[in-house]
Amino acid sequence: CHTKPSCPILHRTTQSHRSQIMASDLPDWVALPEADTSPGAAAARKAFFDVIKPGGAAADKVGLGSKAALIFGRNPDTTDILLEHPSISRRHAAVLHDGKGGLFLYDFGSTHGTFLDGNKVAGRTPTALREGSRVKFAESSRTYVLRLPSPAAAAAGAAGGAASAA
Numbered sequence: 001c002h003t004k005p006s007c008p009i010l011h012r013t014t015q016s017h018r019s020q021i022m023a024s025d026l027p028d029w030v031a032l033p034e035a036d037t038s039p040g041a042a043a044a045r046k047a048f049f050d051v052i053k054p055g056g057a058a059a060d061k062v063g064l065g066s067k068a069a070l071i072f073g074r075n076p077d078t079t080d081i082l083l084e085h086p087s088i089s090r091r092h093a094a095v096l097h098d099g100k101g102g103l104f105l106y107d108f109g110s111t112h113g114t115f116l117d118g119n120k121v122a123g124r125t126p127t128a129l130r131e132g133s134r135v136k137f138a139e140s141s142r143t144y145v146l147r148l149p150s151p152a153a154a155a156a157g158a159a160g161g162a163a164s165a166a
Contacts, residue, residue: 033097033101042103046061047149048146069095073091079092088137117134
């Protein structure tokens with residue numbers, strides 16, 4: 001459900017609450033992906049996670065380009081993407097945009113950790129993501145694989161969209 005615009009999970013957190021989260025817990029360089037028109041920023045706006053179940057079956061897609069920080073966790077009131085495994089913290093981790101096309105994984109200091117390509121990331125330390133990065137949250141069996149279109153493809157898609165809108 002969390003990839004559909006009508007999904008209640010995506011729309012539960014109020015803007016004032018989101019501002020409090022942003023101001024108090026995230027690096028000050030976090031910026032909306034729309035802040036830069038470079039090809040790298042265009043690709044970041046189209047980035048998504050392929051969610052993979054054990055055994056390799058695709059479960060879902062999670063778009064990452066709509067917000068400066070997309071928060072993952074178990075509490076539907078403070079997260080954008082609801083993760084239901086009991087080992088996941090209420091507000092577990094985030095994917096951050098730097099406004100220039102960079103994407104970063106940020107663990108809020110969760111009890112059971114966040115893993116990037118099999119290695120536990122340091123809490124409260126942004127860690128760069130790249131095409132194909134594999135993320136796991138705590139002891140959940142699902143793997144989130146970053147898909148990032150090439151900057152040229154993203155720029156061409158953005159130009160095509162702008163031309164058709166004109």
